[in-house]
Amino acid sequence: MILLVDDTPENLISLKNVLEKHGFEVDTANSGEEALKKVLKNSYVLIILDVQMPEMDGFEVAEVISGYSKAKETAIIFLSAANTEFRFIAKGYSSGGLDYITKPVDINILLLKIKTFYRIYEQNRKLNEIQLALLEEIEFRKEAERKKDEFISIASHELKTPLTSVKGYIQLLERGLNKGDIDIVKSHLAKAQIQLEKLNGLIADLLDISKIESGKLKFNKQYFDFDQLLDSIIEVIHQSNPGFNIEKNGAVNVKVFGDEMRIEQVIVNFLTNAIKYSPGATKALITVNLRNNELYLGVKDYGIGMRADQIERVFEKFYRVEETSHRFQGLGIGLYISAEIIKRHGGAINVRSVYGEGSEFYFTIPVEQLSSEV
Known part of the structure; x- marks a missing residue:
């Protein structure tokens, strides 16, 4: 927007009409005081300012405008x-003027100068936007690089842990075989198998991350019995964690169209x-039902819980709660992968948590993806 400042009304009206005919948005002020008030309230690209005005x-x-931080990019x-001598022209430039034009004004020259200024202004604005975008991009590269280095460090440690355990159990197996102690051999084999399953899970998660980022995470969707799947999962988890009780509340009695394995x-x-x-806890509660035309499944634990700032980030890639990272193993990608899977089923994933009391992770799948008939 252009601000015209002149104490002669006819000058304001005529110049305003010309500029508006050429597509410029124009505001006016008939005194220096009024101009200062408007500059404080509005943003102007250019101020065309008459030199001879009473009072100010x-x-x-x-000079006053030059002290306004809001108007530091505004040209004058x-x-x-009357003041056409060099000393007045020099004073105009020293006062912060972009140009000094004497009257009578050649309107064509004034329009050319305004258009040229606007073109320069737009170019500078775009350059500033590009510079800001580049700075943001550089910071995002830096952050991505930091996360990548942190992840490589975590992944190396997490992969090394089960590998080291497997190597140790293999050495113990050799000793057990040499001694002919079959019970010890079976025990070490079982423990080695657990570590190999952990290793396999970590590798599978890493592969899933790669597939998600490359857009190649495949889904094989078909109808399956959701309640049957859930009962099977609970049975398997109970077998590997016999001291932990998983309570199930509810059922859906429908077949789901989706990728059963995912x-x-x-x-x-x-x-x-x-x-x-x-x-220290010994139980978790699974809630499953149909609510608001959606399948709902939630898993509630009675563990350490999370703070509000942790809840906001828990589904981010590679996020691990800082104070628990040295106590609990993991790459920080399981929930990120889970969120992507549910998203690809048209659903939503979230968590409710109270710090020190536990959490309930849950997902919903739209009823449109459900059917009572195959």
Whole structure:
């Protein structure tokens, strides 16, 4: 917007009409005081300022405006009929003017100058936007690099842990075989198998991350019995954690159209997290039902819980709660993968949590993806 400042009304009207005919948005002020009030309230790209005005001349107005942080990018063009000497022109430039034009004004030259200024202004604005975007992009590269380095460090440690355990059990197996102690051999084999399953899970998660980022995470959707799947998962989890009780509340009695293995992956992640992050607790509660035309499944634990700031980030890739990272193993990608799976089923995933009391992770799948008939 352009602000015209002149104490002669006919000058304001004529110049305003010309500029508006050429597509410029124009505001006016008939004194220096009024101009200063408007500059404080509005943003102007250009101020065309008459030099000869009573009480406060154009030079004084320009000097005051130069002290406004809001108007530091605003350009000023002086117009003068009487003060045409070099010393006045020099004062205009020293007062912060972009140009000094003497009257009578050649309107065509004034329009060319205004258009040229607007073109320069737009170019500078775009350059500033590009510079800001580049700075933001650089910071995002830096952050991505930091996260990548942190993840590589975590992944190396997490992968090394079960590998080291397997190597140790293999050495113990060799000793057991040499001694002919079959019971010890069986025990070490079982423990080695547990570590290999952990390793396999970590590798599978890493592969899923790669597939998600490359857009190649595949889904094999078909109808399956959701209640049957859930009962099967609970049985398997109970076998590997016999001291932990999983209570089930509700049923849906419908067949779901989706990827059974991927949905299982999400539920298993919820349950294993419930066990992992509930030291000292002995139970978790699964709630499953149909509500608001959606299938709802929630896994409630009675563990360490999370603060509000942690809840906001828990589904982010590679996020691990800082104070628990040294106590609990994991890559920080299970919930991120789970969120992607549920998203690809048209659903939503979330968590409710109270710090020190426990959490309930849950997901919903729209009823449009459900059917009581195959």
